[in-house]
Amino acid sequence: MKYSRIIFTFLFVVSVFSCGLKTQVNQLEALQYCVFGVNSIDSVYIANVPADRLVGKSGFNISRAPQLAFAFLQQKVPLKARLDLGISNPGTEDAGINDFEYILMLADYELLRGVYEQAILVPANGAEVVVPFAINTDIYPVISKPENQRVLADFFSASKDTSVTITLKIKPNIIVADQKVSYPGYIDIKKELSNREVMNYLK
Numbered sequence: 001m002k003y004s005r006i007i008f009t010f011l012f013v014v015s016v017f018s019c020g021l022k023t024q025v026n027q028l029e030a031l032q033y034c035v036f037g038v039n040s041i042d043s044v045y046i047a048n049v050p051a052d053r054l055v056g057k058s059g060f061n062i063s064r065a066p067q068l069a070f071a072f073l074q075q076k077v078p079l080k081a082r083l084d085l086g087i088s089n090p091g092t093e094d095a096g097i098n099d100f101e102y103i104l105m106l107a108d109y110e111l112l113r114g115v116y117e118q119a120i121l122v123p124a125n126g127a128e129v130v131v132p133f134a135i136n137t138d139i140y141p142v143i144s145k146p147e148n149q150r151v152l153a154d155f156f157s158a159s160k161d162t163s164v165t166i167t168l169k170i171k172p173n174i175i176v177a178d179q180k181v182s183y184p185g186y187i188d189i190k191k192e193l194s195n196r197e198v199m200n201y202l203k
Helices: 004-015 022-031 066-073 146-155 195-202
Strands: 035-046 078-089 095-097 100-106 109-116 120-122 127-138 163-176 179-182 187-194
Touching: 022 095, 022 163, 035 187, 035 195, 078 120, 100 127, 109 127, 120 127, 163 195, 187 195
Parallel strands: none
Antiparallel strands: 035 078, 078 127, 095 120, 100 109, 100 163, 163 179, 163 187
8 A cells, every 4th residue: 555655744744733643653654564355245135135145156147036126126226245354464563543434445436435433453463353344335326337237247257257356445533632633535455356256255
């Protein structure tokens, strides 16, 4: 993640107003050296249909769930899932972040945004923590576009090996004199997932 220059500029500015930021500064700086990955995606429901009912030997099969077609006609296709983000810290300094705003994107399309209201601490020397995200969003605006339908059809085809980039954009908060100061812009965490990985999660 190439955001160290922005971090240093931001933290220099806020440090002018507070001398109690050293721990937050060090932990946020150490976060850039952590390794991020998608540990699991489970409890996936599309239009209230368990995703495992939609995955067959030939890939993703909408005909297995008429409810999905009905939801599409209503122009509302709710997606619910749990995504576990793994963060490991190979460095020698503890890494961490206070509560933060986030945007979860699939390729170039925003799936959802929200606020993660718990602090995260990743101890040094190889420790790993799992951060769960609850996904609850309407994916109709994404899947209703013909060009996206072609991409999704190819991605969920069992006869092709393709991949997609999942991006978690986070905006950390720094506590300065009991007040939250938002980081300027978002930090991008990207993970490439193959269609076979995703379909294994859905089964």
